[in-house]
Amino acid sequence: MKIFNAAQIQALDKETVSNQYISSFKLMERATTKVFEKLQTRYKLYQTSFVIFCGTGNNGGDGLTLARLLKEGGAMVKVFLVQTKKYSPDNAQNQDLLEDRDINVEKFNTKSKLKVKKDDVIVDALFGIGLHSPLDEEWRPIFDFLNETPCLERVSIDMPSGLLADVTTPIEAIVFKADVVYTFQLPKTALLLSDAKEYVKELEILDIGLDLDYIESTKSDAYFVEQEKVRNLVKSGTKFSSKDDFGRVILIGGSKGKIGAMTLASKAAMNTGSGIVTTYVPNCGYTILQTAIPEVMCDTCAGEDYIKVFPSVEHYDAVGVGCGLGLHKDTATALVTFLKDNKDKKLVIDADALNIISEQKCLDKVPVESILTPHEKELKRLIGEWDNDFDKIDKVKQLAKKHNVIFVLKGAHTITIAPDETIYFNSSGNWGMATAGVGDTLTGMITSLLGQGYTSKEAAIVGVYLHGLAGDIAIENIHPHSLVASDLGKNISSAYNQIAL
Ligand SMILES: NC(=O)C1=CN([C@@H]2O[C@H](COP(=O)(O)OP(=O)(O)OC[C@H]3O[C@@H](n4cnc5c(N)ncnc54)[C@H](OP(=O)(O)O)[C@@H]3O)[C@@H](O)[C@H]2O)[C@@H](O)CC1
Ligand SMILES: [K+]
Numbered sequence: 430m431k432i433f434n435a436a437q438i439q440a441l442d443k444e445t446v447s448n449q450y451i452s453s454f455k456l457m458e459r460a461t462t463k464v465f466e467k468l469q470t471r472y473k474l475y476q477t478s479f480v481i482f483c484g485t486g487n488n489g490g491d492g493l494t495l496a497r498l499l500k501e502g503g504a505m506v507k508v509f510l511v512q513t514k515k516y517s518p519d520n521a522q523n524q525d526l527l528e529d530r531d532i533n534v535e536k537f538n539t540k541s542k543l544k545v546k547k548d549d550v551i552v553d554a555l556f557g558i559g560l561h562s563p564l565d566e567e568w569r570p571i572f573d574f575l576n577e578t579p580c581l582e583r584v585s586i587d588m589p590s591g592l593l594a595d596v597t598t599p600i601e602a603i604v605f606k607a608d609v610v611y612t613f614q615l616p617k618t619a620l621l622l623s624d625a626k627e628y629v630k631e632l633e634i635l636d637i638g639l640d641l642d643y644i645e646s647t648k649s650d651a652y653f654v655e656q657e658k659v660r661n662l663v664k665s666g667t668k669f670s671s672k673d674d675f676g677r678v679i680l681i682g683g684s685k686g687k688i689g690a691m692t693l694a695s696k697a698a699m700n701t702g703s704g705i706v707t708t709y710v711p712n713c714g715y716t717i718l719q720t721a722i723p724e725v726m727c728d729t730c731a732g733e734d735y736i737k738v739f740p741s742v743e744h745y746d747a748v749g750v751g752c753g754l755g756l757h758k759d760t761a762t763a764l765v766t767f768l769k770d771n772k773d774k775k776l777v778i779d780a781d782a783l784n785i786i787s788e789q790k791c792l793d794k795v796p797v798e799s800i801l802t803p804h805e806k807e808l809k810r811l812i813g814e815w816d817n818d819f820d821k822i823d824k825v826k827q828l829a830k831k832h833n834v835i836f837v838l839k840g841a842h843t844i845t846i847a848p849d850e851t852i853y854f855n856s857s858g859n860w861g862m863a864t865a866g867v868g869d870t871l872t873g874m875i876t877s878l879l880g881q882g883y884t885s886k887e888a889a890i891v892g893v894y895l896h897g898l899a900g901d902i903a904i905e906n907i908h909p910h911s912l913v914a915s916d917l918g919k920n921i922s923s924a925y926n927q928i929a930l
Contacts, residue, residue: 430616430634430655430658431615431647431649431651431652431653432615432616432617432651432653432854433615433644433647433649434595435558435559435594435595435617437647438558438594438613438617439558439559440643440647441614441640441643441647442639444639445639445640445643448640448642448643449638453487453518453519454518454519454522457487457491457494457519457523458494459637459638460491460613460635460637461491461494461495461498461586462498463613463635463636463637464611464635465495465498465499465502467611467633467635468499468550468584471609472504472550474499474502474503475504477504477505477550478504478505478506478507478546478549479495479496479499479504479506479507479549479550479551479552480507480545480549480550480551480552480580481495481496481499481506481507481508481552481554482508482509482552482554482555482575483496483510483511483520483554483555484556484557484590485511485513485516485517485520486516486517486520486556486557486559487519487520487559488555488556488557488558488559488586488587488588488590489511489516489517489520489554490517490519490520490523491554491586491587492508492552492554493508493510493520493523493526493554494523495552495554495586496508496527496532496534497523497526497527497530500530500531500532506532507532507533507535507549508527508532508533509535509536509537509543510534510536510537511536511537511555512536512537512538537571539568539570540570543571543574543575543578545575546580547581548580548581549580550580550581550582550584551578551580551582551583552584552585552586553575553584553585553586553589553590553605553607554585554586555590556590557586557588557590558587558588558594558617560588560590560591560592560594562593563591563593563598563602563603564590564591564602564604566603568603569603572590572603572604572605575605576605576606582608583605583606583607583608583609584607584608584611585610585611586611587610587611587612587613588610588612588617588619588620589604589605589606589607589610589625589628589629590604591603591605592604592605592619592620592625592628592629593619594617594619594620595618595619596619596819597619597624597816597817597818597819597820598619598625604627604628605628606627607628607629607630608631609631609632609633610628610629610631610632610633611633611635612632612633612634612635613634613635614634614636614639615639616634616854618651618819618854621854622819623818623840624817624818626841634653650850650851650852651851651852651853652851652853652854653853653854654845654853654854654855654856654893654894655856656894658890658894659890659894659895659928660929662883662887662890662891663928664881664882665929672705673704675702675703675704675881676703676704676746676747676877676879676880676881676882677703677704677705677744677745677746677880678698678703678706678707678745678746678747678748678876678877678879679706679707679708679709679728679740679742679745679748679749680694680695680698680707680709680748680749680750680752680872680873681708681709681740681748681749681750681754682709682710682749682750682751682752682753682754682781682782683708683710683711683736683752683753683754684711684713684735684754684755684757684760685711685733685734685735685755687754688710688714688717688718688753689717689753689866690753690780690866691708691714691752691753691869692717692718692721692722693752693866693869693870693914693915693918694708694752694870694872694876695718695725695873696721696722696725696873696915696918697870697873697874697917697918697921698876698877698880699722699724699877700874700918700919700921700922701874701877701878701892701895701921702877702881703876703880705726706724706725706726706877707725707726707727707745708727708728709727709728709729709730709736709739709740710727710728710729710730710736711729711730711732711733711734711735711736712730712731712732713733713734714729715727728740732760735754735759736754736755736757736759736760736763737759737763738763739763739764739766742771742774745774745880746879746880746882747775747777747876747877747880748771748775748776748876749872749873749875750776750777750778750779750782751778751780751781751782752779752868752873753780753781753869754780754781754782754785755781756781756784756785756788761785761788761789764782764785764786764789765785765789765791765794768791768794768795768796771796772796773796774796775796775797775799775800775879775885776795776796776799776800777799777800777802777872777875777879777888778795778800778802779801779802779871779872780807780868780872783801783802783803783807783810783811784807787810787811788810792832793832795834797832797833797834798833798834798835798884798885799835799885800834800835800837800885800888800889801834801836801837802836802837802868802871802872802875803836803837803838803839804839804840805839808821808838811828812824812825812828822844822846822852825846826850826852829846829847829848830849830850832848833848835848835885835886837871837889837893839871841858841860842854842855842856843855843893843897845886845890845893847889851886853889853890853893855890855893855894856894856897857893857894857896857897857900857901858896858897858898858900858901859897859904859912860909861900861903861904861907861908861910862900862912862917864913864914865914866913866914866915867900867914869914870914870917870918871893871896874892874895874896874921875888875893878891878892895925895928896917898924898928899916899917899920899921899923899924900917902920902923902927903916903917903919903920
């Protein structure tokens, strides 16, 4: 699914109205009906009272439409409407339709005293994608009230008001803190970034039937990766496949006390479908690995507790480096030599291998089309501080382009950034996955896919999605708090099955 900026969405809105021969009023009704249907399943309408805050534009128009639909659905509804001289035409038309409906509509300004009861649902329909700059300070008392007053839940239509869709919103800006945001048709970049975590606790994208031809023909560099995209990329075996067809991969890493990372990565590589997985660990890991995973071959180096020499990787289709590797200076020297000696080998680089690359300042030695999978701290060591998420993405984009490598920035919507400056936000996964070893599992999975013949970009996109989906399937039976990295490995098979459906 493409991600559009606000201007592109507004153009899409116009194209839809023109190509589908409908009025913008009808489109608003269609969009809001989708929100209404969501609220209908979220709450028992006849027992719930909604206080809807409406702005002066079409976001406010959605709020007014919703008020009518909720009232018809049996809910109690109260509307606060921003006082102004000029409302958008669809907003004004929906105001007219509220007359004689026994809905209390109260006009307010930034100095007004508002009232919400503790079991009301607050609906924020103040500003949507028409917001052109951060809100003025005069709005602070209103938003402080909306964000702090006790209520049942906070719902935003399209955008949490105050959040800009496709450029950064300053940290101190005034923004509504939504429990759930129902956004129309396509996600907006700001909704997917961790900077917005306080404002978007849950996100749902509602298909409102906007013009598909326009979406198809409009260029975008950013995508939201969903199941359908991954389904089209996943390869399957044939009756005559042999283990050689599924790639031979090697995972290099481990140090005393961190062999578990290699166990997780190797097991995940097997479960993702590699024909043959070899692990290369220091001596202390040999018995552990051979006992833990009979399917994996184990090779060791001269070092007892850490890796002193890297192996030859000539005969492998893909190489994963870094899980549990440690930062011993001999390991660091060996890694730098390894990078220099294997310029033509695409690598998956994670954890301490990334930390060593930062310390040794040798990103330029990383083979082209390698995949780097840093979490936030590892990324900071690589690129330094950033001002905000948009700045972070820009910096990584430049680096990916300069070195011709892929970055996988692990997080809530793990972001894959390719050297051609395309960006992929992942849609699968859950908070239970914020636990040790989950990154090692991902490294094993991506390495496996690379070994199976996926391009680097595909391996990253598919690996990240599959990994998140395995986590989502795991929490069907395990509480997110109790999820551990091994649960992901166990559910890769179910994730494949679900994608194939
Ligand atoms: N996409 C779709 O297909 C569909 C979209 N739909 C809905 O339309 C919404 C977009 O509506 P929209 O364009 O009318 O803009 P909206 O967000 O209501 O705000 C406009 C008002 O805010 C004002 N304003 C702006 N910045 C400001 C600031 N910093 N501080 C103060 N004021 C500021 C601005 O003022 P002005 O720019 O005129 O000076 C204007 O008065 C979209 O989010 C979705 O909910 C659905 O109905 C149907 C399908
Ligand atoms: K809103």
